[in-house]
Amino acid sequence: NAGVTQTPKFQVLKTGQSMTLQCAQDMNHNSMYWYRQDPGMGLRLIYYSASEGTTDKGEVPNGYNVSRLNKREFSLRLESAAPSQTSVYFCASSLSNEQFFGPGTRLTVL
Amino acid sequence: TQLLEQSPQFLSIQEGENLTVYCNSSSVFSSLQWYRQEPGEGPVLLVTVVTGGEVKKLKRLTFQFGDARKDSSLHITAAQPGDTGLYLCAGARGFQKLVFGTGTRLLVSP
Numbered sequence: 001n002a003g004v005t006q007t008p009k010f011q012v013l014k015t016g017q018s019m020t021l022q023c024a025q026d027m028n029h030n031s032m033y034w035y036r037q038d039p040g041m042g043l044r045l046i047y048y049s050a051s052e053g054t055t056d057k058g059e060v061p062n063g064y065n066v067s068r069l070n071k072r073e074f075s076l077r078l079e080s081a082a083p084s085q086t087s088v089y090f091c092a093s094s095l096s097n098e099q100f101f102g103p104g105t106r107l108t109v110l
Numbered sequence: 111t112q113l114l115e116q117s118p119q120f121l122s123i124q125e126g127e128n129l130t131v132y133c134n135s136s137s138v139f140s141s142l143q144w145y146r147q148e149p150g151e152g153p154v155l156l157v158t159v160v161t162g163g164e165v166k167k168l169k170r171l172t173f174q175f176g177d178a179r180k181d182s183s184l185h186i187t188a189a190q191p192g193d194t195g196l197y198l199c200a201g202a203r204g205f206q207k208l209v210f211g212t213g214t215r216l217l218v219s220p
């Protein structure tokens with residue numbers, strides 16, 4: 001089992017460019033999440049999906065969109081990247097309150 | 111809005127010393143978790159505490175949930191270099207949603 005996988009691991013964008021971060025899990029979990037991690041702020045929830053076909057906003061959703069393509073995959077899209085979106089992005093999945101995290105994507109927006 | 115504050119933010123100690131990390135909130139949580147995160151990786155769950163006043167031990171790590179379920183502490187006895195990492199507390203709010211603390215970065219030197 002690979003657990004939670006994320007691609008890419010690193011990305012550099014220019015302001016205004018768009019990109020999609022991919023996430024997949026092979027643990028048959030219902031819930032999936034996208035977080036961003038910034039120094040001194042822990043992890044902040046961007047969007048989550050409690051089940052296939054549903055998505056809900058988290059604490060910091062502005063500037064992002066998500067798609068729960070199927071039970072395995074949950075993608076995060078930045079339509080017009082801004083320097084404030086420079087961060088490390090983590091995808092996670094869960095069956096209960098324990099969340100399993102991917103290795104993260106380090107995104108820099110210039 | 112950061113609901114969980116951790117202290118200290120940074121801790122640099124020598125191998126063999128003891129330490130305590132605190133996680134405080136004005137909100138009540140149904141359960142509280144502690145995660146450890148190593149550089150370049152996602153957080154990994156260490157423990158979940160559910161009952162007010164509950165104490166759980168994991169080898170040299172002792173976790174306690176406050177009586178009012180608003181705060182928690184992590185005590186490490188005789189710290190080792192392998193304990194180095196970022197420690198995150200996370201409170202459960204609602205169905206399978208977590209609020210993460212600000213994090214404590216621990217460095218244990220040989």
